[in-house]
Amino acid sequence: MGGLAHYLEEEGVATTQISLIREHTEIIRPPRALWVPFELGRPLGLPDDPALQTRVLVAALKLLEAEKGPVLEDFVE
Amino acid sequence: MVKLSDIPEPKRSYLAALECPEFETTPWARSPDLKDARISIISTAGIHPPSDPDFGKDSADYRIIPGGVKGSDLVMSHISPNFDRTGFAQDINVIFPIDRLSELVEGGVARSVGNNHFSFMGATDPRDMEQQARKLAGLLKGDSIDAVILVPV
Numbered sequence: 001m002g003g004l005a006h007y008l009e010e011e012g013v014a015t016t017q018i019s020l021i022r023e024h025t026e027i028i029r030p031p032r033a034l035w036v037p038f039e040l041g042r043p044l045g046l047p048d049d050p051a052l053q054t055r056v057l058v059a060a061l062k063l064l065e066a067e068k069g070p071v072l073e074d075f076v077e
Numbered sequence: 078m079v080k081l082s083d084i085p086e087p088k089r090s091y092l093a094a095l096e097c098p099e100f101e102t103t104p105w106a107r108s109p110d111l112k113d114a115r116i117s118i119i120s121t122a123g124i125h126p127p128s129d130p131d132f133g134k135d136s137a138d139y140r141i142i143p144g145g146v147k148g149s150d151l152v153m154s155h156i157s158p159n160f161d162r163t164g165f166a167q168d169i170n171v172i173f174p175i176d177r178l179s180e181l182v183e184g185g186v187a188r189s190v191g192n193n194h195f196s197f198m199g200a201t202d203p204r205d206m207e208q209q210a211r212k213l214a215g216l217l218k219g220d221s222i223d224a225v226i227l228v229p230v
Binding site: 002013030054056 | 092093098099100108110119163164167171181186197203207217228229
């Protein structure tokens with residue numbers, strides 16, 4: 001996932017991403033990433049919980065407004 | 078979940094041993110503020126319309142997901158057995174937040190949603206996806222996309 005971010009950003013497309021395995025994201029160092037404490041297969045949290053999904057999505061998208069990076073934040077409820 | 082130390086064996090050792098690409102620098106493309114941004118989603122869950130070919134082992138290409146698609150119209154052909162599939166089966170937004178993104182646009186949080194979204198098959202080495210990713214960047218710019226959100230599975 002983070003590798004795609006590098007290639008897209010080099011082509012001029014801004015990216016933000018969700019990270020499921022923090023250790024991997026720390027190595028790849030994409031420009032903007034939000035680590036979430038959810039199990040693999042559930043990057044937005046819980047099914048049929050639109051409020052939680054929205055909080056995760058907004059937190060990841062808000063990283064687009066960071067002034068500089070790389071940014072790796074933790075999602076905190 | 079999910080730090081590697083929290084994942085039970087043997088999955089923990091498998092994931093810890095995965096070789097991650099390393100980059101000397103981190104590129105930085107600017108995005109407008111979120112309220113002014115046109116956004117598309119890129120998933121690595123291997124999802125696609127059922128009429129498209131399935132992803133296979135080491136597939137490095139992507140599938141186009143039309144913006145107006147219903148989540149229930151998508152299938153998943155990701156080859157990995159290492160993640161939960163019950164959430165996806167119940168609610169596509171748990172891996173592909175198409176409804177949540179549309180709601181943010183309706184609420185003025187973001188400006189607009191791209192005409193298309195995209196999916197890769199995340200078990201492929203990302204270095205093998207480089208050519209396809211750079212090609213995809215051209216499509217995104219052609220749709221005036223300001224930024225993408227990358228969602229793993």
